[in-house]
Amino acid sequence: MEETAMEDGDHSRDREVAPALIAIHPTQESVAVAVGSDLRVFDLHNGCPISLVDDSSEPFHLDSIRVIRYGAKGKLLVTAGDDKLVKIWNTDTRRCIYTVSSEKRVSAVAISNDGLFVCFADKFGVVWVVGLDGLHETQTLSSKKAVPILAHYCSIITSLEFSTDGRFIASADRDFKIRVTVFPKKPLDGAYEIQSFCLGHTEYVSCLAFVCALEYPEGFLVSGSGDSTVRLWDIASGSLLDTCEVSAEAGLVESNGKEDECCFAITDLCAIPNSSLVAVAIQGLPGVVLLSCNLSDKTLSIFKVIYIEGEAFIPTGLGTSSSAEFLWMVTGVSNLQGSDSTSLTRVKAISGLTKINPDSGELETTVLEDNDVPGGMQLLEKLQGSASIKEEVFLAAAESVKIAMRNLLIKKQYSVERRDFRKRGRNDRKIKH
Template identity: 55%
Template sequence: MDEVQLGEEEIDKATEAAPALISVHPFEKSIVVALGSELRVFDLERDCSVSLSDDSGSSDHSDSIRAICFDASGRLFASAGDDKLVKIWMTDSWFCMRTVCADKRVSAVAISHDGLFVVFSDKFGIVWVVPLNVDGDSQALDAVKPMPILGHYCSIITTLKFSPDGRFIASADRDFKIRVTIFPRNPLNGAHEIQSFCLGHTDFVSCLAFICPSDYPQGFLLSGSGDSTVRLWDFITGGLLDTCEVGTAAGILKSDEIDKENYPVVNNICSSPDGSLIAVSIQSFHGVMLLNCNHAARSLSVAKVVSMKENYVPTSLCMSSLAQRVWTVMGASNQPSSGTVQLARVRVCSVSHKVPSPHGHDLVVLEDNDIPSSAKLLSKLQGSLDATEIEATLALTTSALKTAIHNLLTKKQYSMEKRDFRKRNRNDRKQKQ
């Protein structure tokens, strides 16, 4: 009985905090922050906050949102999470055009390059696809259920990314694997052709980003991990091109540390489409790290370390295709001190391309007053904050997320006796009895 209670406690710990997420429209027309079950949208073109609408009467998710993304054109936006729902929004009106019900909690979501399909993954390691256009018939569209297209076989999938040309979809998981799959013309029949496996990380893969330089149209794949590294891949062959020890470079991981629990996780990576600017957020690091990718030499190096005030550790970051700003957010859902109001902190870095440096760009942290539509935007995306609440929120976020991510993505090891006990007490077997 004690062991059953322990298992339930582990599940609660794994889901007690979800990181705040941020996503920017490809042409920087709008910005979205997801915190807990709430989507906060600000229209940068119209200089106003946005209210979401849904035919069901409730536009919010009912549990923590774990994944958000725009499509390549910015016409569509998807959100998904622990309530087992995937919501697809039309960004011209921010109306929910479709809500898809999943069998399990959703861990990642992506929209195909042509905007015709949404793919999402669940906690059992299955990737599903739903069409967004069935001969223009909305009733036929709603009748088409999600179809499984590929799987990682009982390993939590942490992220899904389409290549810029739409030919490939990359999926990464808790068990250190990156799979690159050819995305078929009719994915409802399955995606059976694997292009490559990118193997080399020694802990869970947390994030992926494709880059496509003009002089190397085939492109490259970037990955971040719980092993505190960012790696560069030739995703066509699966070959590892270079590894950047970002935890060590940031000074938060000693080179002789071998305890995986002390490794600062790479929270997120974002890149300009041509790979000229790569920004990285790292657990426990107060700021953003700028990487340089030498495409000809196929190598990664640290270009600059951008420190931020207020013990600010971004939980998510993003950049539009215009590559003018790097948008970052820090926050976590279910903070004990925040009561019913979920609090976040948004910081923005301006990208300068006119600096005499080898990498040809620089990042400058903007003061709140210098952010576009600063007062209204920050009020919408952050929530109502005073100085005391900011400090309390930031102090709790890092430790809460570190515990939650470790419990969720670090694979647990059990003795043979405990493993047999857990098998005998699986929920599906209890139902059969």
Template identity: 45%
Template sequence: MEGDDGLNSDKVVAPALLALHPLCKFVVVCVGSQLRAYNLLGKCQVDVKYPSAQSRHEEAIRTITFSGEGKLFVSAGDDKHVKLWDTETWQCTKTVHASKKVSATAFSCDSKWLLYADKFGVVYAMSTKLQGEGLASSVVLDQPVNLLAHCCSIITSLKCTADGKFIVTADRDFKIRVSVFPKDPLQGAHEIEGFCLGHTSFVSCIACIDVGLKSQLLVSGGGDGTVRLWEIETATLLDTVDVRDEVGIADGNFESDAVIQASAITCVCVSCDGSLIAVGVESLDGVLFLKCDLKSKRLMLLQKLVLAEHFCPTSMQFDKNGWLWLVAGAAQKTDSCKENAVTWVKVVSSSLDDTPVFTPVELESIPGGSLLFETLDGTDSDVNKAFALAEAATIAMKNELSKRQYSNEHREFRKRLRNDKKLQRKV
């Protein structure tokens, strides 16, 4: 399918990603194979250092993550390269070659282990220590170990709880798995604590609420248009908010099938104190804010903030000051193998009232101002292109994660064409 601007939604399209340093030292935006970083304290662009031109990401980056204390950063994606970065120097200190395309990453709570998941449903663990430390070249090739697997289902999101007890993984097959973090990851994570079951379509994103509660909480969003709150240890569903009505309000049509089909949750994030949840929804030019009552363990809609026409966030994160950073846009490779990448970054703040009101932050109040946006948005920040690419990225995600439905006749026809049937052994 091709739109008016010539973009082909059937091609590989990668949504823009955003990550914030835990102490607000850096903000990073990835779009396609490009890695853009800005120093919020020094108010300057970060020079990301690769050991060589060949060590750059060759394909789309699909996941980026800072470690808990912010000393490490990881990027990985379609080129099957997992790259570990030292955020003091922004040098790539370790590169691992995965066997499949990487879909999610996370650090253990002590940052000693890096976990990454691939599109075959396997989670691997690798040490973050440098074997070549002190040598002229510290880039080494480690052999990751198989930690757990999801039986050939694409893993969409991966998190480690702040208390170090659990690994939480979400997948295409509507489920969220809670596994016990092993004492020795080299031996694998064989103990399953439970499954969070309730979504009726793919689970697109998860976020942990780590605020020192007796029971850790989890927020999830999915292709069914719902945001769900869970208790991690017992895998109990605590509350559900269906956002499809909010999309319907925006369009003035509650009964439209198109509205129902175009309401997948694209991203969720939780404020540092766990009281606020920001939600990105397909076809919503802005963001939904939910209140999380930590005592009653319930979710409540606070505000639907429409930011600008064609601004559908593809990634977002709260900083330690309560500001919400959002990015919209995506990257697509053209027929000439050139990368068409467009991003659009915005920042939102809230009032200090009991019932906060969220508004966009003025340019002069953001560290670095126009230089920050020039660094993160790049040279091409055309709004229409950003919208078209982000929409194409969402369609590509849904096509990949949505379970295909076949009639009985079609299913039998597909069985006859299978080429993986085992040959009978001759006696």
């Protein structure tokens, strides 16, 4: 019976899909997309694809990439995922300057605002830190090690974010919790001072983002969850300031005809710089929701719903630069049965996020046609491939992402008999003779 269970688990692991991810350079010099183990980068400044160099391995990743992000200063690009490798790339030289092996699969990454530390989290709830001070391209891979900095109790960490002022690091997990930790001056010695816990979600927390304004430079935290809500938090006290039932207010529940909250999990958040807006991607929505965050009143409300007309484009990742000139979106998955996973990706961009019509007070947003996207067709051919894919395939991809996220982050429920059987097999319950 145990062998059968193990075989089922291995078979399920083989079928596991990974959503396509996107990251935007802070000054919009480049755009990076990951789908499965494939990493694609396009140089927007020079209008050409970027070829990365990694002397340690080829291909760069051996399994699905789960995290991809640029540092605040744009000097670093970090990729990590199911192959338990965290790769740190120098965006100037386009080389991998450091590869660290994680003990478990990596689920989240954050880069300190000064670019001196990279933190990554694993599936067992441990957050590790790597110091980059003095790291040069010629250093050997063994010269620096990752050390544990904090941990959640045996819970998958789903998101890591540094606060706007760099004083805190927020971590979210599968067990509905958000922890705000003071980021110490010597992170390699550990982070032991917990600022607050933000508790209130009723399902897994999927994503985090910080929003700020001139009058609130320390910022506030927003979180998305499998409970279909986006919530606003005071990080100093952990107080819940407001809750927005995003999927219901966007009309998803009514249009579907049934109230199944898990079908409309929040998949990604993107705070729009220099504004009070937060872009939200929701499972089942062919477009994005723009939330208005009123920091003075400490409230969240739906500002606008932007639909992608004419095709089944349900974003799996969002990103923007510090200028917020465009909101970039990607959809797609890897390992979708019956499809070419290397090209099952679509990229789109929305302009006008900072242009408000003085007469109507509304944003003049536009979903750009392929030819109007920065970088044009050359960018799209690099990031998404040139293959023609039918709409029903992307609908199947969206459904696969929903199922994969649910299987990964929703806790399994067992019968009493099954729980007893599992307990008997635990190492700590075995009687030593």
